[in-house]
Amino acid sequence: RVLRIGLIPGDGIGREVIPAGRRVLEALPASLGLKFDFVDLHAGFETFEKTGAALPDKTVEVLKNECDGALFGAVSSPSTAVKGYSSPIVALRKRLDLYANVRPVKTVLSAQNPIDMVIVRENTEDLYVKEEKTYDGPDGKVAEAIKRISYRASSRIATMAGEIALRREKIRKAGVPSIHKGPLVTITHKSNVLSQTDGLFRATCREALAADQFAGRVEVEEQIVDSMVYKLFRQPEAYDVIVAPNLYGDILSDGAAALVGSLGLVPSANVGEGFAIGEPCHGSAPDIMGQGIANPIATLRSTALMLEFLNEEDAAAKIYAAVDANLEEGKLLSPDLGGKAKTDQVVEDILRRL
Amino acid sequence: RVLRIGLIPGDGIGREVIPAGRRVLEALPASLGLKFDFVDLHAGFETFEKTGAALPDKTVEVLKNECDGALFGAVSSPSTAVKGYSSPIVALRKRLDLYANVRPVKTVLSAQNPIDMVIVRENTEDLYVKEEKTYDGPDGKVAEAIKRISYRASSRIATMAGEIALRREKIRKAGVPSIHKGPLVTITHKSNVLSQTDGLFRATCREALAADQFAGRVEVEEQIVDSMVYKLFRQPEAYDVIVAPNLYGDILSDGAAALVGSLGLVPSANVGEGFAIGEPCHGSAPDIMGQGIANPIATLRSTALMLEFLNEEDAAAKIYAAVDANLEEGKLLSPDLGGKAKTDQVVEDILRRL
Ligand SMILES: CC(C)[C@H](C(=O)O)[C@@H](O)C(=O)O
Ligand SMILES: CC(C)[C@H](C(=O)O)[C@@H](O)C(=O)O
Numbered sequence: 130r131v132l133r134i135g136l137i138p139g140d141g142i143g144r145e146v147i148p149a150g151r152r153v154l155e156a157l158p159a160s161l162g163l164k165f166d167f168v169d170l171h172a173g174f175e176t177f178e179k180t181g182a183a184l185p186d187k188t189v190e191v192l193k194n195e196c197d198g199a200l201f202g203a204v205s206s207p208s209t210a211v212k213g214y215s216s217p218i219v220a221l222r223k224r225l226d227l228y229a230n231v232r233p234v235k236t237v238l239s240a241q242n243p244i245d246m247v248i249v250r251e252n253t254e255d256l257y258v259k260e261e262k263t264y265d266g267p268d269g270k271v272a273e274a275i276k277r278i279s280y281r282a283s284s285r286i287a288t289m290a291g292e293i294a295l296r297r298e299k300i301r302k303a304g305v306p307s308i309h310k311g312p313l314v315t316i317t318h319k320s321n322v323l324s325q326t327d328g329l330f331r332a333t334c335r336e337a338l339a340a341d342q343f344a345g346r347v348e349v350e351e352q353i354v355d356s357m358v359y360k361l362f363r364q365p366e367a368y369d370v371i372v373a374p375n376l377y378g379d380i381l382s383d384g385a386a387a388l389v390g391s392l393g394l395v396p397s398a399n400v401g402e403g404f405a406i407g408e409p410c411h412g413s414a415p416d417i418m419g420q421g422i423a424n425p426i427a428t429l430r431s432t433a434l435m436l437e438f439l440n441e442e443d444a445a446a447k448i449y450a451a452v453d454a455n456l457e458e459g460k461l462l463s464p465d466l467g468g469k470a471k472t473d474q475v476v477e478d479i480l481r482r483l
Numbered sequence: 484r485v486l487r488i489g490l491i492p493g494d495g496i497g498r499e500v501i502p503a504g505r506r507v508l509e510a511l512p513a514s515l516g517l518k519f520d521f522v523d524l525h526a527g528f529e530t531f532e533k534t535g536a537a538l539p540d541k542t543v544e545v546l547k548n549e550c551d552g553a554l555f556g557a558v559s560s561p562s563t564a565v566k567g568y569s570s571p572i573v574a575l576r577k578r579l580d581l582y583a584n585v586r587p588v589k590t591v592l593s594a595q596n597p598i599d600m601v602i603v604r605e606n607t608e609d610l611y612v613k614e615e616k617t618y619d620g621p622d623g624k625v626a627e628a629i630k631r632i633s634y635r636a637s638s639r640i641a642t643m644a645g646e647i648a649l650r651r652e653k654i655r656k657a658g659v660p661s662i663h664k665g666p667l668v669t670i671t672h673k674s675n676v677l678s679q680t681d682g683l684f685r686a687t688c689r690e691a692l693a694a695d696q697f698a699g700r701v702e703v704e705e706q707i708v709d710s711m712v713y714k715l716f717r718q719p720e721a722y723d724v725i726v727a728p729n730l731y732g733d734i735l736s737d738g739a740a741a742l743v744g745s746l747g748l749v750p751s752a753n754v755g756e757g758f759a760i761g762e763p764c765h766g767s768a769p770d771i772m773g774q775g776i777a778n779p780i781a782t783l784r785s786t787a788l789m790l791e792f793l794n795e796e797d798a799a800a801k802i803y804a805a806v807d808a809n810l811e812e813g814k815l816l817s818p819d820l821g822g823k824a825k826t827d828q829v830v831e832d833i834l835r836r837l
Contacts, residue, residue, distance in 0.1 A: 206675040206707075210682050216675060256630060261679035269634030272679040276610060276630055280623030319730070321560040321570060325615035325626040328564050353560075355737035356766075362716065362741035376673070380734060383709035387716035412710075 132439065133166040135192050135199035135406075139173035139217075141413025142423035143202020149425035149476045150200040150407065150432040153448055156480045161444050168196065172217040173204040173413075184217035189224050192404075198435045199406040200428065201399075203413040215259070218399075218408065222252045225406075227399035228282060229289045230378060231434065232410060234385040234395055237456050243308045244365040244388055247297070249290040250378025252399060254282050257375045278326040278374060280333050287337035289400070290314050290372035294347050297369065309369050314338055316351040317373040317381065330374050358384055386410055391465040393424030394456075396431035398438055405438035407431030417464075421471045424463040426452055429479060451482035486793065487520040489546050489553035489760075493527035493571075495767025496777035497556020503779035503830045504554040504761065504786040507802055510834045515798050522550065526571040527558040527767075538571035543578050546758075552789045553760040554782065555753075557767040569613070572753075572762065576606045579760075581753035582636060583643045584732060585788065586764060588739040588749055591810050597662045598719040598742055601651070603644040604732025605684075606753060608636050611729045632680040632728060634687050641691035643754070644668050644726035648701050651723065663723050668692055670705040671727040671735065684728050712738055740764055745819040747778030748810075750785035752792055759792035761785030771818075775825045778817040780806055783833060805836035 134154065138147040154165045170188045177183040183204070192199055204217055221227070230250040236243050260275040294312035301307045316334045318327040331351065338349045352360060354377045360367070361381065365388050373381055386395040395410040409427030417423060433448035455461060461478040462468025470478075488508065492501040508519045524542045531537040537558070546553055558571055575581070584604040590597050614629040648666035655661045670688045672681040685705060692703045706714060708731045714721070715735065719742050727735055740749040749764040763781030771777060787802035809815060815832040816822025824832075 210674065210678050215678070219676060256673075257676060259676065259678075261677065263679050263683065266633060266635070269638075270683060271631065271633045272683040273632075274630040274677050274680040276628040277625060278627075279620060279625045281620070284623075319610075320564065322573060322611060322613065323615065323628050324564050324569070324613075325617050326628040329617065329624060329626045355733050358712065358734050359737040359741045359746060362738065379709050380712050383713040384716065384738065387713045392713060 130162060131164040131166060132197045133168065133195055135168050135170045135188075135196040137170045137172050137188065137199060137201045139202040139413065140175055140205040141203055141415050141418040142411075143173070143204065143413055145418070145421065145423045145472055146409060146425050146428040147200055147202045149472065150428045152476060153429050153432055153480065153483075156483055157444055157447060158483065161441075161447070163441060163444055170199070172201075172221070174207060174214070176217075177214050181213070183214055184220045189221070192225060198404060198439050200432060200435065201406050201408040202428070203409065203411060205413040205415060219257055219259070221406070222399050225401055225404060226253065227401040227404065227406060228253050229286055229400040230397055231289075231293065231400055231438075232378075232382040232385070232395065232397045233430075233434065234382065234389055236389050237453055238306055238308070239457060242366065245308050246365065246368040246385065247293055247370050248378055248382045248385060249286060249293060249370060249372045250382065251282055251286040251373070251375050253375070254279060255375035276323075276326055278330050280329065283330045283333035284337045287314075287316070287334035287372055288340070290370050291338050291340075291343040291347050294370040295343070308366060311348055312346065313348045313350065313369040315357070315368055315371045316349065317354050317357045317371055317377050318351065319354045319377075321353060327374070334372060357381065361385060362388070382410060391424060392427070393463065393465045394426050394430070396427050396434050398431060398434040400438045405435045407435035421473065422464050423472050424465050425472050425476050426456075429476075447483055451479045454482045455479050484516065485518040485520060486551045487522065487549055489522050489524045489542075489550040491524045491526050491542065491553060491555045493556040493767065494529055494559040495557055495769050495772040496765075497527070497558065497767055499772070499775065499777045499826055500763060500779050500782040501554055501556045503826065504782045506830060507783050507786055507834065507837070510837055511798055511801060512837065515795075515801070517795065517798055524553070526555075526575070528561060528568070530571075531568050535567070537568055538574045543575070546579060552758060552793050554786060554789065555760050555762040556782070557763065557765060559767045559769060573611055573613070575760070576753050579755055579758060580607065581755040581758065581760060582607050583640055583754040584751055585643075585647065585754055585792075586732075586736040586739070586749060586751045587784075587788065588736065588743055590743050591807055592660055592662070593811060596720065599662050600719065600722040600739060601647055601724050602732055602736045602739060603640060603647060603724060603726045604736065605636055605640040605727070605729045607729070608633060609729035630677075630680055632684050634683065637684045637687035638691045641668075641670070641688035641726055642694070644724050645692050645694075645697040645701050648724045649697070662720055665702055666700065667702045667704065667723040669711070669722055669725045670703065671708050671711045671725055671731050672705065673708045673731075675707060681728070688726060711735065715739060716742070736764060745778060746781070747817065747819040748780050748784070750781050750788050752785060752788040754792045759789045761789035775827065776818050777826050778819050779826050779830050780810075783830075801837055805833045808836045809833050
C-alpha cells in the first residue's frame with residue numbers, strides 16, 4: 130500500500146517537528162508493506178503574511194484530492210487581532226469535515242502515577258463555528274458568539290468515543306499491559322447551566338452510547354466540566370475515554386497534558402471519514418524556535434495516531450513502542466522533560482528502536 | 484456596626500456548613516465592634532420541589548432590602564433536566580448584579596509547593612446569560628446558546644482584578660509573608676478563536692488595567708484559556724490575580740482548587756456594589772451529606788471574604804488566621820484532607836483560635 134501524506138509544518142517549531150514525522154514513516158520496517166509519498170503544503174501565519182490567506186485553497190484541494198492523510202505542525206497566533214487572519218487549523222477541520230479530535234494522554238506504565246486516557250473532542254461546532262457579531266450597547270460595545278451543538282455531531286462523536294473505548298479494550302485483551310479494567314466513557318458538559326445546548330450533547334451521547342454495539346459493554350458516566358477539571362487532577366487514573374464538546378475538549382486536553390509532564394508528549398489526530406491529520410497538541414513555541422530543541426515525540430505519536438485511523442495499526446504500534454522505549458530508558462530526553470538532547474538526537478534514538 | 488446577614492443553606496452539605504459561617508461571625512471578638520443579625524432564607528432544588536421556584540422572590544427581596552451581605556451554601560443539580568428548574572445561584576448573581584466572583588486559592592505558606600492566587604471571575608454574562616434555543620435541522624435537533632461579552636462588564640471586572648492585586652500588595656507590604664513579589668494580573672481568554680467576544684474581553688481588560696491607578700504599578704500579562712489550564716498545573720506559583728470571563732473562571736477555579744488538595748478549602752464571594760455573598764466553591768456533595776463530615780473551611784473563608792468586601796478587613800483577617808493555624812497544625816482535619824475530624828470539631832478548633 131502506498132500512502133500519500135501531506136506535510137504542513139506551519140510556523141515556529143512546527144517546522145522542526147514535522148520533518149521528524151516524515152522520517153519515522155520512511156524508517157518503518159519494509160516488512161509492513163507500506164510505502165509513503167509526501168507533498169509539502171502551506172498554511173499558517175507566515176503564509177498569511179506572504180499570500181493573504183492563512184489556509185490557501187490549494188492546500189485544501191491537494192489534501193482532498195490527492196492525499197490519504199496529513200501531518201500538521203503548529204501555527205503562530207498574532208499577539209493582537211490581525212484583520213483577515215483566522216486560525217487555519219480550525220478552518221481545515223471544518224472544510225475537510227474532520228469531526229473528531231482524538232487526544233490520547235498517557236504516561237509510561239512504570240510512571241509513579243500512571244495515567245492512560247483518550248480525550249475525544251468534537252471538532253466542528255460549539256463556539257468554533259465562529260459566528261460572532263459586535264454592536265453598540267447603552268454602555269459601550271457588546272459582542273456575541275454562537276455556541277452551536279447538533280444532534281448529528283454529538284451523536285457521531287459519542288459513537289467514535291464508544292468505538293475507541295472498545296478498541297482500547299481489544300488491545301488490552303491482546304495482552305498489552307494497561308492500568309485500566311473495563312471500557313469507560315465519561316461525558317463532559319455543563320448542562321446545569323446550558324440546559325439546551327449542553328443538555329442536547331449530554332442526552333445525545335447517552336443515546337449513542339446505549340446503542341447495541343455498546344450496551345452492556347461500555348460503562349458510561351458523566352462529569353460537569355468544572356468538576357471534570359478538578360477530578361482530572363485529583364484522580365486522573367480513573368479515566369479511560371472522555372468525550373466532550375469542542376471547547377471543553379480543547380481545555381481538558383491541555384489540562385491532561387500538564388499531568389504527563391509536557392505538552393511536548395501529547396499527540397492528536399483530526400479524524401473524518403477515511404482521512405486523518407496528525408497534529409501535535411503543542412503550539413508553535415516562539416520562545417524555543419530555531420534552537421533545535423523541540424520535543425519531537427508529540428509529532429511522532431501523532432504520526433502513529435494518523436496511521437491508526439488509516440487502519441495501519443501494526444505500523445502505529447511500532448512507533449508507539451519505540452517512543453515508549455525511549456521514554457522508559459529516559460537517557461535521551463529533550464529539555465522540556467528535563468533532558469539535554471536535541472530534537473534530532475531524540476528522533477534518532479527512537480528510529481533505531483523501530 | 485450591626486450587619487444583617489442572610490443565610491441561604493440550599494441543599495445537601497450546604498445545610499451543614501452554613502451554620503459554621505454563622506458561628507464564626509458570632510464568635511468574633513467583641514473588640515471589633517461588630518454585631519450580627521441573621522435571616523434564614525430559602526433557595527435550591529428542595530425549595531423548587533416544594534414551592535415551584537428555586538429562587539423565591541422573597542429571598543431576593545429580603546436580600547435587597549434588608550441585608551448587608553449573605554452566605555450561600557450549595558444547591559443540588561437534578562441528574563436530568565427538570566422542566567422549569569434552573570440554578571438559583573446563577574439567577575441570584577444576575578438579579579443582585581453581583582458582577583464579580585472572587586475566588587482566592589491558596590495553600591498554607593509552609594506547603595511544599597505554596598500557591599496563593601485569586602481568580603476574579605466575571606459573574607453576570609458570557610454563556611451564563613442562558614439565552615438558548617433549539618430547532619430542527621436537516622439531521623436532527625440543533626441547539627444554540629449566546630455567549631455575550633460587554634465592554635461594561637469586562638471593564639469593571641478588570642478594574643476589580645487590578646484593585647485586588649493592589650490590595651494584596653498592600654497587605655504584603657504590611658508584613659504578611661507571601662510567595663509573591665509584585666502585583667500581576669493575568670488576563671485569560673480565547674481570542675485566537677473568538678476574536679470578537681473574547682477579543683473584546685481582552686482589549687477591554689488591557690484598557691482598564693492601563694488606567695492611571697494601575698499603570699506602572701500592576702504588571703499585566705495574558706494566557707489563552709487552554710494554555711492557562713496547562714500553566715496553572717505546571718507553575719501555579721507564577722500567578723497572583725487571574726481575571727477571566729464567567730465560564731473560564733468557573734473552570735479555572737475548580738482546577739486551582741485541585742491544586743490545594745480539596746474543593747473543601749476554597750471560598751468565593753459574589754460581589755456587587757456594597758453587597759457580597761460568601762459561597763463555598765464546593766457543591767452540595769450528596770455522597771457525604773448527613774454524615775457531619777463536610778469541611779467547613781470553604782465556608783469559613785467565604786465568610787471572611789464577605790466581610791472583606793463589606794470593608795471589615797480586620798474581622799476577615801482574624802478568621803483567615805484562625806483557619807490557617809488549624810491547617811498549619813494539621814491535627815484536626817476533615818476526611819477530604821485525610822483527617823478524621825467531624826465538621827463540628829474543625830469548627831470548634833478554629834473558633835478557639837480566633
Ligand atoms: C490554535 C487553536 C485554534 C487550537 C484550538 O483551539 O483548537 C489549539 O488550541 C488546539 O487545541 O489545537
Ligand atoms: C452550580 C453552578 C451553576 C455554578 C456555576 O457554574 O457558576 C458552580 O459551578 C459555581 O462555580 O458556583
